[in-house]
Amino acid sequence: MRCIEVKRILYTGIIAILTLSMTGCSGKIIATVKGIDITNEQFEKTLQIVSSTRNYMDSEYVEDMEKSLGKKYKKNLENTVLSFMIDNELLYQEAKDKKLIPSSEVINSKYEELEKIINSNPTYKKEIDKVGLNKEYLLKQISKDLAIEKNKNNFEEKINISEKDILDYYEKNKSKFKINEVEASHILISTLDKNKKQVKEDEKKKLKEKTENLLHKINNGESFEELANKYSDDKSAGKNGGKLGYFSKNEKNAEFTNEAFKLQKGQISKVVETSYGYHIIKVTDKKEILKNLNDSKDDIKKLILNEKYINHIEELNKNADIKR
Known part of the structure; x- marks a missing residue:
């Protein structure tokens, strides 16, 4: 199974929007996901975004990732980012199949929110500007991200987590x-x-x-x-x-x-x-x-749902036509 801690960093907050696989770029093809190409240019830009963003988020996610990937961090990070891009393409295609595409009003509202976040930190904005993210690109990626988010919510709504599930998880994972x-x-x-x-x-x-x-x-x-x-x-x-x-x-x-x-x-x-x-x-x-059990319940539900969602992603990978 791919590293859960890395999923956390790449599916959290602004990272989720900025590191989606980038369509419409030219360059050497490094992977194909059910007929959709991922190019080296897309991959390199995604790595740039991860690097630019890491100082403006909770560094514990990055530290977890570095520990889990071990001594060959850079090479393993590259492999993980490519896996992430493949996962996102699979999830987006699944969302499209389920007709979970967001409206233009929702997309524009999310863009305005994102723009405020970026503009509120001039130093960070300079880093993002270096990567070359324009409005057209961001709107496209926000649309994909929101579709993936709707698909994730749709998946989680069907899962029932009992009080026993929560207690068992807490006892086994107190650390x-x-x-x-x-x-x-x-x-x-x-x-x-x-x-x-x-x-x-x-x-x-x-x-x-x-x-x-x-x-x-x-x-x-x-x-x-x-x-x-x-x-x-x-x-x-x-x-x-x-x-x-x-x-x-x-x-x-x-x-x-x-x-x-x-x-x-x-x-x-x-x-x-x-x-x-x-x-x-x-x-x-x-x-x-x-934290005691009562204060941890919401966190435990999220962790259980996250693990089930990652298992779902693994199943998508097993059953998809992927070349890399």
Whole structure:
């Protein structure tokens, strides 16, 4: 069976839209799925998108993928991405057969939502622009993604998961419900204007320099808490010395948590940029907790459905005419 952790990264959030197999490109054919070609150009662009996006999502997915793929990560990643593209083509063809194609209104609405997400982070937008994703391409891929999503929902609606199924899964997989948390403080120098829009690049440069000067002061012995109270644009946390309390990876901006979870207790980060501005992060504690059964029920249902869906994808692969 293909790696479940990799499925998670490639079917999660913005990745699901941006890494769909790309039709209409020329180039050497590297796979054919029930008569539909996947070219080397499509494949290379998909790899680019995965690389560009990895820093703007929960890095735990990427870490899981790297661990599961082992030492030959790059080559195995290439094989996994190609398998993903094949899977998506199979699922899209299945959705078309079931007439689960979304309306133009739904597609356009999703495009507007995606555009806002991309534009909210100028650094990320630059990375995506390098790949060459235009509106026509994105609309086509959103249409495919929504059709696949409808097909997945249709599949899951037919599956009944009992309380016993949930209890058995929890007892056999308790390690999956252990959550790492950090206790951290931060200093935020905002790069947003009064309308919540990013300031111009020359102003951002000055704000970054301001943040770097604050970090220099901290590294030279000045109090993190006093500087947070005086300078942080997060006034709520700033008045308490920048304290954010305990949080897990999925509770805050992924760029922020990616850095926070790398730090050891007592460590202070470099300057970290997010869509909110520039941060200095101080980790004051780290712990692991086990979610109880009741709090884990929704997660367990999703995990069971995900595993059954992946088994379904495997069956599609076994029964399809695929050349690679």
